[in-house]
Amino acid sequence: MAKILYGKPVMEAMNRRMTAEIADLKARGIAPTLATLRVGDRPDDVAYERGILKRCENLDIGVRKIVLPLETSQEELMATIREINADDAIHGCLIFRKLPGNFDDDAVCAALAPEKDMDGITEGSLAGVFTGKDRGYPPCTAQACMELLDFYGYELKGKKAVVIGRSLVIGKPVAMMLLGRHATVTTCHTRTVDMPSVTRDADVLIAAAGVAGVVDSSYVREDQVVIDVGINFNEDGRMVGDVNYDAVEPIVGAITPVPGGVGTVTTTVLADHVVQAAKKIAAAAHGQ
Amino acid sequence: MAKILYGKPVMEAMNRRMTAEIADLKARGIAPTLATLRVGDRPDDVAYERGILKRCENLDIGVRKIVLPLETSQEELMATIREINADDAIHGCLIFRKLPGNFDDDAVCAALAPEKDMDGITEGSLAGVFTGKDRGYPPCTAQACMELLDFYGYELKGKKAVVIGRSLVIGKPVAMMLLGRHATVTTCHTRTVDMPSVTRDADVLIAAAGVAGVVDSSYVREDQVVIDVGINFNEDGRMVGDVNYDAVEPIVGAITPVPGGVGTVTTTVLADHVVQAAKKIAAAAHGQ
Numbered sequence: 001m002a003k004i005l006y007g008k009p010v011m012e013a014m015n016r017r018m019t020a021e022i023a024d025l026k027a028r029g030i031a032p033t034l035a036t037l038r039v040g041d042r043p044d045d046v047a048y049e050r051g052i053l054k055r056c057e058n059l060d061i062g063v064r065k066i067v068l069p070l071e072t073s074q075e076e077l078m079a080t081i082r083e084i085n086a087d088d089a090i091h092g093c094l095i096f097r098k099l100p101g102n103f104d105d106d107a108v109c110a111a112l113a114p115e116k117d118m119d120g121i122t123e124g125s126l127a128g129v130f131t132g133k134d135r136g137y138p139p140c141t142a143q144a145c146m147e148l149l150d151f152y153g154y155e156l157k158g159k160k161a162v163v164i165g166r167s168l169v170i171g172k173p174v175a176m177m178l179l180g181r182h183a184t185v186t187t188c189h190t191r192t193v194d195m196p197s198v199t200r201d202a203d204v205l206i207a208a209a210g211v212a213g214v215v216d217s218s219y220v221r222e223d224q225v226v227i228d229v230g231i232n233f234n235e236d237g238r239m240v241g242d243v244n245y246d247a248v249e250p251i252v253g254a255i256t257p258v259p260g261g262v263g264t265v266t267t268t269v270l271a272d273h274v275v276q277a278a279k280k281i282a283a284a285a286h287g288q
Numbered sequence: 289m290a291k292i293l294y295g296k297p298v299m300e301a302m303n304r305r306m307t308a309e310i311a312d313l314k315a316r317g318i319a320p321t322l323a324t325l326r327v328g329d330r331p332d333d334v335a336y337e338r339g340i341l342k343r344c345e346n347l348d349i350g351v352r353k354i355v356l357p358l359e360t361s362q363e364e365l366m367a368t369i370r371e372i373n374a375d376d377a378i379h380g381c382l383i384f385r386k387l388p389g390n391f392d393d394d395a396v397c398a399a400l401a402p403e404k405d406m407d408g409i410t411e412g413s414l415a416g417v418f419t420g421k422d423r424g425y426p427p428c429t430a431q432a433c434m435e436l437l438d439f440y441g442y443e444l445k446g447k448k449a450v451v452i453g454r455s456l457v458i459g460k461p462v463a464m465m466l467l468g469r470h471a472t473v474t475t476c477h478t479r480t481v482d483m484p485s486v487t488r489d490a491d492v493l494i495a496a497a498g499v500a501g502v503v504d505s506s507y508v509r510e511d512q513v514v515i516d517v518g519i520n521f522n523e524d525g526r527m528v529g530d531v532n533y534d535a536v537e538p539i540v541g542a543i544t545p546v547p548g549g550v551g552t553v554t555t556t557v558l559a560d561h562v563v564q565a566a567k568k569i570a571a572a573a574h575g576q
Contacts, residue, residue, distance in 0.1 A: 106421070123423070126418050126419060127411040127415045127418070129418070130414050130415070130417070130418040130464075131456055158479050158481045159481075166467055172418065172464075179460075179477075184476055184481070185474065186472065186473065186474040187474075189470070191446050193472070
């Protein structure tokens, strides 16, 4: 029987810290504010946006919800981002991606100011994740994995971490963050030969394959900590992770559930990035 | 008896390709030109500079050798970099680092235009290495490892690659480049527990520990390909790698010598980056 690493207590601990920080900022006349930028009405985006609005409302973080129609031009979208960059009352921005239609995604990412990039999409944020320097913000999901491991007290130094997946939103950044904590880090992917033999060697396994239930009992052994980043829907419409939970949970030492694990923490990390961005502004103002 | 992976034939093959490319560029009125920027007279820098000048002269690549005195101010150094950025006759720049004295290294790196960054020091180049997008240029030493593996025909897809070291000049970028070639990549470092057990599992081992001879016979097994990135000097003043060559060479399948391996290719990669930068300018001009 594994220890179940629920996201809720992680979220609650982060909320308590943030609530104090937000009160402090407001006392100094700064109202942490996020801009959300959505193009079109894709149901995934609308659902995520609803979650963000609720989370921010609960924390008393302001949200400027910007929605552009599908027929928006590249130049109009870029102009909107430049307005967000220039608006001192907005501390961070989340752009719902992947963008619909034929937008130049690289140009859109490049247009956002790194200091307002809350989800690791700009060159500045990506270089920050790669170098370990304080520049921009890492992708929220990658940081959510680290928040879970920290909250439950797992020491990473000298441990073997294996990451399944090499995307820019989770696999590569979480590998860099684990390396920054002095883990020995292996990245697996679709071309890896005999993946179970690699993942069974891990102390900490991050499953970000994007395939429902691909991590089965052959991938794991006792005492492992398994972080399931997957959000998939099975044939019954039920949300499932990348880990076959029923097969893996009886074997390993600890596991995050889906839903109720990483996903629960991700939106809280986004809110935290807004608070940290507002704190940087406050510190810079104080320094002047 | 291992196959010895000498750098010289790699360099010669690259030189043949570049010679044709440079002739083509010159026929179109473009003289590929590198600016070298050195502050002070550190012997390592002077020796590397001499190697670069010779390599570029042999290839008919122009060099603007800029040397600033130790007492140069941050602002003067930044102004020099801005002049290099603005000079259309200069296609790339190499800054000798680490800079002496108390320069703000981050600011210096940020000042250089990514498209003229020949050695992976700008945010743009680092983000390019991390994302795999065509942006800036990777650190020359990291690319030299890949050139060696390519020249000698080692397929990386599905292979296990282990990198010792996590620096920004070699460990992290070469890990990303190996991942881009679909290897399963593990990064080890000083905090790795029982490193020999990890490195013995590699098909390809990149040794970039920065410690003379640290990779001994316990780290390797038969059939491995070992790339030694180390440049160290032993008590006799002899140049040695991170691999204990005499102990490792009889065991593994292939190994680069030091000197005569990676280091031989690194300056050639720098020259190649200048040629590629000049070709991009030419292509952009042609596209107008």
